[in-house]
Amino acid sequence: MTKGDADCRETLITVATPLFAEKGFNGVSVREIAGYASVNISMISYYFGGKEGLYAAVLNKQFAVLKRVAEINTMESDPLKKFELYVRATVARYRKSPYLLRFYTSELTNPTPCFATIVKPAIQGVVKILQETFADGLSHHQFREGLDPTDTALALAGMINFYFLIEPATGELVDHSPERDEELIQHIMDIFSKGVLK
Structure with a gap:
């Protein structure tokens, strides 16, 4: 070429x-x-x-950026740090690829033939890595027993993805500017690791 x-x-x-x-x-x-x-x-x-x-x-x-999540899984870090790296990578991903969420929602709600070959494998790859990370943390007694790794992985992914998905509807309620990304990352990690109960 x-x-x-x-x-x-x-x-x-x-x-x-x-x-x-x-x-x-x-x-x-x-x-x-x-x-x-x-x-x-x-x-x-x-x-x-x-x-x-x-x-x-x-x-x-667009979905090639999700393959980079696999790099996190190869790092020598404890599972909670890997989750933080995933959150950081997700925030950075949406800042660099502003159309990605539109493709997510479009393909999830009105799938084209590309869903089965491109979108679904990319999403499943990320979820599997998060599952494995949580299972690793469970095996080392880092996380609370009784939690399902898949549900936990989906909860974390859902929390960060939904935050960016509803940005157009919540602009008057919260500052979505990139200057606040570090605070957002810390809040997500705090909620994920400690919950909301006193």
């Missing part, structure tokens, strides 16, 4: 990402994408085999 090919391919992915995120797969035409990218409509078929292939390329790029 020449540099020009790579540039055109990357331009199409860059242009298509916000369009697919805002309008969904069915709400965007190849003509619209080509127009915004200032390329001939045939380039979408040439590089991606059509709109479905372009959408898959967009999702692969």
